[in-house]
Amino acid sequence: MAKPEVRKLPKPERRTQLLDTARDILRECGADALTLGHLAERAGVSKPIAYEHFGTREGLLIALSEEIEARHVGKLKAGLEKAPPTLPAIADVISSAYIGCALESGPEWLAMSGALRGNAQMDAVQQTLADDYVAIIAAALARFSTLPPDDLRLRCVGLAGAAETMARELIRGRIGENTASANLAALIMHGIAA
Template identity: 75%
Template sequence: MSPTKGRKLAKPERRAQLLDTAKEILRECGADALTLGHLAERAGVSKPIAYEHFGTRDGLLIALSQEIEDRHTEKLRAALNTAAKQLDAIAGIISAVYIDCAVESGEEWQAISGALRGNADMIATQQQQVDDYVAMIKAALSPFSGVPDDDLRLRCTGIAGAAEAIGRELIRGRTSEAAASSNLAALIIDSTKS
């Protein structure tokens, strides 16, 4: 039995426990098995507690998606803060962190995204996540770019799309981590040039 199962926890701790349990269910049983009732039972809490935290199954899936994105953003921010101020170093960090996150949670993210396909709240959440990611990489690449600001934003949007596609190729076993990372870094470097 988990040390937090059934024990009274502060709301943020309980939410974190529920999200961890939801990820376990996703990995072991797939997205179809992830219901608030199953989550509550597996976490050792009552159904109302699960509903209080997420409202609906879609709310839970969106919270999982946001948690994955927040983790990715924090890893990227931390890595960029310690990076050498050179284009190849920045590009290498952006690509390595993205590929690392794809390996770490790519299958979970794909299952969540698939389960919420067409959900208006998920579409809005994903768009905000992309916008935030684009802004972060644009800020990191801006000192090395000679292209106009709007063009760099569009190129960073393309980088985000390429990163997602390369991540899918990796998850499907169609490329290695090293090849995925080095090719994404090459795209980033090429996209920054005038």
């Protein structure tokens, strides 16, 4: 049986298609099954196309991670722009955006982050993404805190770690979305006090 002819897509559309297919592979088969060869086969393209877009398996996983973070930060910023200027409202936006993104990303987020632990390139990318996220939430919370900026930033680093841990509990089915969001919001409100 002959393979169906692959429609030529513009590069940005092809990248989106490949990332969507990669998420499907992660969800259905786990991180070990996500190779550029498997991705190309599932997407109906040649291996060189997959390599052209991502270079390596790690490059693909980094691209997925960056995409998830960009979506999360976009939702966070949009929510912060619309939120009333009160600490409970800002804390709710921060917690809801994080928990909602984790829920949307699902188990493939856990598989992806596990697959990249110990990879120097991914560690650097994740540190940059974490630093950017911490800067956003520290800026949003600064007007409600009397902490010195360096202490507030450090507290926000801790809040980001707590958010990740709660998101993992949620994805594993150990807590519900409302419980995760409410408890994260409470940690945020109490965590920035002097």
